[in-house]
Amino acid sequence: MSGGHATVLHRPGDSPVHLLPPQVKLLAAFAAVLGVVATPREAFWAFGIDLLVVLAVWSVAGVPLGWFARRAVIETPFVLLAVVLPFVSGGPRMDVLGLAVSADGLLAGWNILAKGTLGVLIALTLAATTQPRDLVLGLQRLRAPGWFITIATLMLRYVDVIAGELRRMRIARISRGDDPRFLWQLGAAARGAGTLFLRSYERGERVHRAMLARGWAGHMPAGSAAPVGALRWVAGGSPALVIATVWAVAAWPG
Amino acid sequence: MTASVAMHLSDGVLDAPTSLLFGAIAAVWLTLAAARGRIDIDDRTAPLAGLLAAFLFAMQLLNFPVLPGVSGHLYGGALAAILLGPWVGSLCLSVVVVIQALLFADGGLTALGANVTNMALLGTAAGFVVALAARGVARRSRAGLLSVAFLAGLVSTVAASAGFVVEYAIGGQADVSLGGLAGVVIGVHAVIGIGEGVITALAVGAIARVRPDLIYLVRTSEARQPAAVAS
Numbered sequence: 001m002s003g004g005h006a007t008v009l010h011r012p013g014d015s016p017v018h019l020l021p022p023q024v025k026l027l028a029a030f031a032a033v034l035g036v037v038a039t040p041r042e043a044f045w046a047f048g049i050d051l052l053v054v055l056a057v058w059s060v061a062g063v064p065l066g067w068f069a070r071r072a073v074i075e076t077p078f079v080l081l082a083v084v085l086p087f088v089s090g091g092p093r094m095d096v097l098g099l100a101v102s103a104d105g106l107l108a109g110w111n112i113l114a115k116g117t118l119g120v121l122i123a124l125t126l127a128a129t130t131q132p133r134d135l136v137l138g139l140q141r142l143r144a145p146g147w148f149i150t151i152a153t154l155m156l157r158y159v160d161v162i163a164g165e166l167r168r169m170r171i172a173r174i175s176r177g178d179d180p181r182f183l184w185q186l187g188a189a190a191r192g193a194g195t196l197f198l199r200s201y202e203r204g205e206r207v208h209r210a211m212l213a214r215g216w217a218g219h220m221p222a223g224s225a226a227p228v229g230a231l232r233w234v235a236g237g238s239p240a241l242v243i244a245t246v247w248a249v250a251a252w253p254g
Numbered sequence: 255m256t257a258s259v260a261m262h263l264s265d266g267v268l269d270a271p272t273s274l275l276f277g278a279i280a281a282v283w284l285t286l287a288a289a290r291g292r293i294d295i296d297d298r299t300a301p302l303a304g305l306l307a308a309f310l311f312a313m314q315l316l317n318f319p320v321l322p323g324v325s326g327h328l329y330g331g332a333l334a335a336i337l338l339g340p341w342v343g344s345l346c347l348s349v350v351v352v353i354q355a356l357l358f359a360d361g362g363l364t365a366l367g368a369n370v371t372n373m374a375l376l377g378t379a380a381g382f383v384v385a386l387a388a389r390g391v392a393r394r395s396r397a398g399l400l401s402v403a404f405l406a407g408l409v410s411t412v413a414a415s416a417g418f419v420v421e422y423a424i425g426g427q428a429d430v431s432l433g434g435l436a437g438v439v440i441g442v443h444a445v446i447g448i449g450e451g452v453i454t455a456l457a458v459g460a461i462a463r464v465r466p467d468l469i470y471l472v473r474t475s476e477a478r479q480p481a482a483v484a485s
Contacts, residue, residue, distance in 0.1 A: 009358060026356075033363040038270035071359070081267070088430050105430070115266025116362065123359035135356050147288050147300055151349045154304025155311055162305075162312040189316065190453040193328070194460025197309055197337060201468055204305030211301055218300075 009071065009127040016235075017061035017129045021228050022138025024236035029126040035243040036118045041111035043250035047118065050246060053239045054121050063128050072120050082109040082116070132156050137222070146219045153220050154207070162200055169195065262354070263369055263418065265362030272425020277367030283375050284348055291341035303338075307346035310334060314350065331377030331414060332385070332406035332454045337461070339470040340382040348374035372417035381410030385471050393472050399462055400455040402471075407454030411447030415439050 012018075017025075032053075039046045058065065085108045086101035130138070136156065140149045169192050174180065178188060208216075234241075268276075313328045330350075334343030348370045354360040361369045385406040391398040419436045461469060 030363055033265055034270060034273070037265050037268075037273060037362075037364045085430065088434065112264070112266045116264040119265025119362040119364065120359050123355065123363055127357055127359055132353075132357055135353075145285075145288060147291075147303070147345060148349060148352075150300040151304045151307050151346060152353055154301050155307040155349055155353065158305055158308040159311045159315075162308050163315055166312055166316060186449070186452060187456055190456030191460040193313055193316075193333075193453065193457040194464075196312070197306075197457065197461055198465055198468070200305050200309035201302070201465075204302035207305060208299060208301040216301070 009124065010131050011063055011067070011128045012131075013062055013129065015061045015129070017057060017125075020129075020232065020236045021141075021225075022130050022134040023141040024138075024228060024233055025126055025130055026135070026138045026142060028237045028240040029122055031237070031240040032243045033119045033122050035240065035247040036122070037115050039115075039247045039250050041107055041114070046246045046250040047114045050118055050243050051121075053242050054118065054125065057125055057239050061125065061129050063125075067128070068121060068124055071124055072117065079113060079116075082112040085109040085112070137225075140220065140222055141225060149220050158200075158203070158207075161203075162196065165199060166192070166196055262361030263365035263372075263421075265364050267362075268365060268368060268421055268425040270364065272421060273364040273367060275367075275424070276371050276421060277364075280348070280367040280370040280375065283371070284345065287341045287344050287375075291339075291345055303342055303346055306334075306338060306342075307349045310346055311350050311353070314354075328453050329373065329377070329411065329414070329450060331373060331410035332381030332403065332450070333457060335378045335382035335410070336385050336403055336406060336454070336458055336471045337469055340378055343382070343470075344374050344378040347378060350374075368417075368421050372414045372421075376417040377410040377414035380413030381406040384409045389471060396459065396462065399472065400459050403458040404451035404455040407451030408444070408447040411443050411450045412440055415443035 036047070036050055039050070055065075058068065086105040088102075088105065126135075133153075133156065136149060136152045139152070170180070173188060173192070180188065310330045310333075313330055313333075316327055331343075331347065334347050337343070338346060351361070351370050351374050352366060355363060355366050355369070385392065385402055388398075388402045388405070392402040393399075416436075416439075419432070419439055422435060423432050458469065462472075467473060
């Protein structure tokens with residue numbers, strides 16, 4: 001029952017990428033991934049340049065290559081789809097290593113593999129260089145709705161507390177003779193989930209009252225944010241700009 | 255329980271216009287949910303929703319082995335709908351999905367709209383519609399409540415995966431037979447949905463023993479205000 005996500009991906013640092021305001025990084029990451037996804041799949045060179053851009057950002061951020069490689073495996077389920085597509089797609093067949101595969105399916109598989117991988121790498125770059133709290137702050141400065149900010153802030157603040165409670169409940173169960181195995185653990189785990197919901201609800205009521213007592217008025221304070229100069233927007237947005245240019249060139253008709 | 259096969263879509267599975275289309279659909283749907291959700295929860299009580307989102311997040315962290323080498327976790331669409339109602343439930347789950355994409359690169363950034371639509375909106379809505387249709391049964395007896403929760407868990411998982419099939423039909427990249435794709439994806443998720451249904455039912459059953467007043471589905475309308483407001 002160990003969590004797949006137990007450790008947050010953030011890698012503390014003080015590189016220019018780390019220090020960039022979170023709203024700049026968020027917009028740049030979304031724009032970059034959109035540029036990658038919009039690039040025509042036949043433009044193989046374009047994805048090479050995109051990868052170089054990502055590598056350049058990593059070298060500035062000082063995050064080692066292997067760190068990303070280990071974490072990119074989250075994408076694996078979709079690699080499976082990419083491998084299956086050439087065999088199940090329709091259209092003209094072609095021979096690859098003696099196997100008849102669909103040409104269209106092969107391109108589609110490549111498309112998912114290339115864009116999915118670049119997408120994961122860009123998202124990992126964002127996660128590695130930005131603190132969770134700053135991500136929410138960035139969303140707030142990008143005018144995400146108030147309810148979203150409140151829920152996200154409290155969720156991030158308390159998810160470790162509640163996950164810890166879950167761990168303690170499991171240890172308590174085991175120390176009283178439970179032997180969690182295979183499907184039989186489902187019952188205890190699900191009833192534990194019910195208990196956890198009640199504890200979360202009651203904790204939520206207490207937290208809410210404590211917040212009211214301290215002057216909670218319905219929205220999260222945004223903190224004092226110095227306005228971001230045009231130069232930093234350009235610097236932070238430059239990788240996305242390169243990727244967008246690559247897209248424009250690759251998608252240019254004729 | 256969810257093997258994340260068709261759940262957290264990655265980038266590149268859908269084309270750019272479809273990704274943007276579902277981003278817009280998710281945004282409109284969430285705005286509606288936020289407006290309707292204010293009946294159950296307002297800005298002042300939103301901290302409670304934050305704790306409940308943390309609960310759903312923690313539940314998704316809980317992996318347990320299904321078969322040797324295969325592990326799954328609860329996805330929670332029907333659980334959220336039954337406990338919190340369709341509006342607050344989908345708001346909490348959408349925060350979970352967005353934060354997972356930003357924090358863990360779980361699901362592509364351009365697929366975020368499609369992922370929120372499938373998991374936070376379609377799954378929760380389908381689970382709630384089923385539960386609402388059978389509310390009479392759920393109120394009558396404990397066995398009724400458990401069966402309704404089981405069915406809602408099953409249907410919500412299948413509905414979320416059906417959302418993927420529709421998205422793939424609109425903006426998928428390869429020319430695969432849609433019938434075949436729908437059969438595989440929905441078939442796999444029907445099996446996964448059984449696990450989701452069992453956990454949903456047992457969890458709801460455990461809550462119904464202690465605090466039935468907290469279960470949105472069977473609460474009476476006068477008791478619908480969160481307890482925090484009453485104080």
